Amino acid sequence: MAKGLTSRAEDFARWYNEVVQQAELADHAPVRGCMVIRPYGYALWENVRGALDRRFKDTGHENAYFPLFIPASFLEKEAEHVEGFSPELAVVTIGGGKELEEPLVVRPTSETVIGHMYAKWIQSYRNLPVLINQWANVVRWELRPRLFLRTTEFLWQEGHTAHATQEEAEAEVQRMLDIYAEFARNEAAIPVVKGRKSESERFAGAVASYTIEAMMGDGRALQSATSHDLGQNFARAFDITYQTAEGGLEHCWTTSWGLSTRFIGAIVMVHGDDQGLILPPRLAPHQVVIVPIWKSDDEKAQVLGAADKVLAALADFRVKLDDRDQLTPGFKFNDWELRGVPLRVEIGPRDVAAEQVVLARRDMPGRQGKAAVPFNDLAGAVGEMLGTIQAALLERARAFLEQNTSEPETYDDLCSAVAGGFAVAWWCGSADCEAKVKAESTATIRCLLFDQPAESGACVVCGARAAERAVFARAY
Amino acid sequence: MAKGLTSRAEDFARWYNEVVQQAELADHAPVRGCMVIRPYGYALWENVRGALDRRFKDTGHENAYFPLFIPASFLEKEAEHVEGFSPELAVVTIGGGKELEEPLVVRPTSETVIGHMYAKWIQSYRNLPVLINQWANVVRWELRPRLFLRTTEFLWQEGHTAHATQEEAEAEVQRMLDIYAEFARNEAAIPVVKGRKSESERFAGAVASYTIEAMMGDGRALQSATSHDLGQNFARAFDITYQTAEGGLEHCWTTSWGLSTRFIGAIVMVHGDDQGLILPPRLAPHQVVIVPIWKSDDEKAQVLGAADKVLAALADFRVKLDDRDQLTPGFKFNDWELRGVPLRVEIGPRDVAAEQVVLARRDMPGRQGKAAVPFNDLAGAVGEMLGTIQAALLERARAFLEQNTSEPETYDDLCSAVAGGFAVAWWCGSADCEAKVKAESTATIRCLLFDQPAESGACVVCGARAAERAVFARAY
Numbered sequence: 001m002a003k004g005l006t007s008r009a010e011d012f013a014r015w016y017n018e019v020v021q022q023a024e025l026a027d028h029a030p031v032r033g034c035m036v037i038r039p040y041g042y043a044l045w046e047n048v049r050g051a052l053d054r055r056f057k058d059t060g061h062e063n064a065y066f067p068l069f070i071p072a073s074f075l076e077k078e079a080e081h082v083e084g085f086s087p088e089l090a091v092v093t094i095g096g097g098k099e100l101e102e103p104l105v106v107r108p109t110s111e112t113v114i115g116h117m118y119a120k121w122i123q124s125y126r127n128l129p130v131l132i133n134q135w136a137n138v139v140r141w142e143l144r145p146r147l148f149l150r151t152t153e154f155l156w157q158e159g160h161t162a163h164a165t166q167e168e169a170e171a172e173v174q175r176m177l178d179i180y181a182e183f184a185r186n187e188a189a190i191p192v193v194k195g196r197k198s199e200s201e202r203f204a205g206a207v208a209s210y211t212i213e214a215m216m217g218d219g220r221a222l223q224s225a226t227s228h229d230l231g232q233n234f235a236r237a238f239d240i241t242y243q244t245a246e247g248g249l250e251h252c253w254t255t256s257w258g259l260s261t262r263f264i265g266a267i268v269m270v271h272g273d274d275q276g277l278i279l280p281p282r283l284a285p286h287q288v289v290i291v292p293i294w295k296s297d298d299e300k301a302q303v304l305g306a307a308d309k310v311l312a313a314l315a316d317f318r319v320k321l322d323d324r325d326q327l328t329p330g331f332k333f334n335d336w337e338l339r340g341v342p343l344r345v346e347i348g349p350r351d352v353a354a355e356q357v358v359l360a361r362r363d364m365p366g367r368q369g370k371a372a373v374p375f376n377d378l379a380g381a382v383g384e385m386l387g388t389i390q391a392a393l394l395e396r397a398r399a400f401l402e403q404n405t406s407e408p409e410t411y412d413d414l415c416s417a418v419a420g421g422f423a424v425a426w427w428c429g430s431a432d433c434e435a436k437v438k439a440e441s442t443a444t445i446r447c448l449l450f451d452q453p454a455e456s457g458a459c460v461v462c463g464a465r466a467a468e469r470a471v472f473a474r475a476y
Numbered sequence: 477m478a479k480g481l482t483s484r485a486e487d488f489a490r491w492y493n494e495v496v497q498q499a500e501l502a503d504h505a506p507v508r509g510c511m512v513i514r515p516y517g518y519a520l521w522e523n524v525r526g527a528l529d530r531r532f533k534d535t536g537h538e539n540a541y542f543p544l545f546i547p548a549s550f551l552e553k554e555a556e557h558v559e560g561f562s563p564e565l566a567v568v569t570i571g572g573g574k575e576l577e578e579p580l581v582v583r584p585t586s587e588t589v590i591g592h593m594y595a596k597w598i599q600s601y602r603n604l605p606v607l608i609n610q611w612a613n614v615v616r617w618e619l620r621p622r623l624f625l626r627t628t629e630f631l632w633q634e635g636h637t638a639h640a641t642q643e644e645a646e647a648e649v650q651r652m653l654d655i656y657a658e659f660a661r662n663e664a665a666i667p668v669v670k671g672r673k674s675e676s677e678r679f680a681g682a683v684a685s686y687t688i689e690a691m692m693g694d695g696r697a698l699q700s701a702t703s704h705d706l707g708q709n710f711a712r713a714f715d716i717t718y719q720t721a722e723g724g725l726e727h728c729w730t731t732s733w734g735l736s737t738r739f740i741g742a743i744v745m746v747h748g749d750d751q752g753l754i755l756p757p758r759l760a761p762h763q764v765v766i767v768p769i770w771k772s773d774d775e776k777a778q779v780l781g782a783a784d785k786v787l788a789a790l791a792d793f794r795v796k797l798d799d800r801d802q803l804t805p806g807f808k809f810n811d812w813e814l815r816g817v818p819l820r821v822e823i824g825p826r827d828v829a830a831e832q833v834v835l836a837r838r839d840m841p842g843r844q845g846k847a848a849v850p851f852n853d854l855a856g857a858v859g860e861m862l863g864t865i866q867a868a869l870l871e872r873a874r875a876f877l878e879q880n881t882s883e884p885e886t887y888d889d890l891c892s893a894v895a896g897g898f899a900v901a902w903w904c905g906s907a908d909c910e911a912k913v914k915a916e917s918t919a920t921i922r923c924l925l926f927d928q929p930a931e932s933g934a935c936v937v938c939g940a941r942a943a944e945r946a947v948f949a950r951a952y
Contacts, residue, residue, distance in 0.1 A: 038540055039540045042540045043539070062518070062519070069510055069566075088572060090545075092569075093567070093568075097563050104507060104566075106544075106582070137544055153544050
């Protein structure tokens, strides 16, 4: 039960922490930086996972499982990779009671160990493409942890593919980015901006990194998934070669792409309000909660009898019947609002008499979100209402993204724009200009847009000729 | 493709390693003792997981996720627990580039960290029972690794529950053991012996451990799942208390239960034959493989056209169409036999003309396992045949278990009996007698039967009065 949430306007970061813990999505683990994903949060993750896994399998990917431990020497085989990940590593130095000869790194990501195995498995062009994904935990030491957003251990999926040609690898990278964007939009009701990372934000070891960026309720960006073109960098480092149809020997072209439990944080921060979570119906652990309302024991028997029938009528949905004793309907309303259940079904004695229930939308508080629906049309009405809510959440998020995206033409305008949203502006490509923005406004280049204007412009920082439009924002 | 499997009779252990690797279930990882679960093996694990997960959820359990890292001091809070697990631990001593003040243990099992969280979450009898499961990786340092059977890292599920009374906890322990046994029987076609572990084989920290033991194709036992009654041991160590309805404060009663990727090893060793795997239809990644047979290009077009229709007709099953070019039907037959696909559908030009296909059972080689089935009855015939195969695998395993279980009355008979199977014999309960059997025959007490005779007998080792019948066997 909400013990009075801080409002989003008052302190967004605090609101986030409170809602994550009060709604029982997650809790802090005894080891600093680690988290416990509680059943309600994990059920949400299971739905995220299921929706993505279907998409991966439909596009020919298979799941596998690679080991948690990676020899420390593996990371050193790709120079940028080891430089990027070294500061974040957890290292096992003792195993089975003995000091290890070679320390083992707890995987921060699995390009190296998977590259090693691919080198063993791939012989010929006939073995290609290799399209493998894994669902796993990874560890990156985190000094400023926040539940879901930045945790030392997190859950994710990491796809790793190997191809015969550069074109195929590039197509895979774009295909998976598109899948992430489509998933975010259609399952999580989160519109995203797609684009390419600047060099400074690129994955350590990649030729190019692509991202989907979502706007949180405070106007900040959250990198929601990434897709990397690894070129032949890892193939060279791990000797992943194949015999061509003509008999030659070539290095493979590889990709990797991932989405993590961070995405749960995005769902919280895009849709939530001052009453708590608002979960998109397609991913919500409970799409519907039935709250029976009674005073006397007679009423209770009558109402619970009807509630059981409602439960049966809604068997095609994920429904929770809250028949807890000794809690008032008002308490239950608040409790399920905090937990973001998209649709509430209220049923009291008068409803039973009228052979109806009252539907109440989580995303639309008060009378305007309520509607009486007769028993005999319940499943149809609930299905339709859930679709309406899903669409309304997406539309609200889309409008918010649009309203809070500006196109500043001066450096000062850029700095004030990023205080409350995304700023799309010309960038000359210089790392110095990028660093200056970061130092002075804390905003970073989230991505370079795919759709670039035909003409060029003046860099918003230095005024030099700029060929690309960049999205600047403060980010989680 | 099988490069000539060692026969089971010649060298069962070698046969096992070859079939696991040649069928591409798993491979050795670069770190000794770790494994890579390849897509085919992981698909099998996904089906195991799905079948169990449904059963857990149907009995009111929820999934959650607890952290990989456990403070080393946590293990020390339960004296037997730390003694049992210390020799097997992997320890992280460096994090984020710095030596850690307190080393972190990579979870070998999660009673301690989950106990810590339960102490925080559980306040009152109203919070009970807590019924949580997690799917996770765990690490136990392994000096004699074998793929799936003994690996330093493995995947498993671990259920952890907390109850208000001893009776409820004991009922949960038995309920989960029954679920494992029912799952093994009905999904994996593996009959099991249920029973209680002797004190020496009990889980470190448990009051009582229960097990399901399966007989492998060489007569050895494999502990396939365990369910532990933890009494109040962990509740006391981690201060998991609750306020009773009467206002008193009591320690909870907790349980834990688990099944791991070891179970894949059981499926391999219970059902496999000298041609490779035989997978039970209910868990097989591909229940059916369609092998089209052609010689000329005309035949190919005709046969592949029909094969596509067969594929569509079998949409309710997990079906693989093997339309690979440049491989002979004979090669494909062997390849899918090695991989244990339960049912093969052969379709050649004469079959197309006769509007039929030939079904070939994996578990029954040669003519007697073949049947021609007309196109128009295909889905029904395939469904029935898969059911028949599933039942036949279970019956064969049941008969094998029965034939290779003896009831020796002398110590010498016991020692020879355990060379090829299970031996059920009287045991006086003395750890010395148990140790003598282990030292002289390498067999251990797998469990003490639930159904005990009313009368007592003479211990098969020392002749003293014995109240219980024990199952002795050499074990994996």
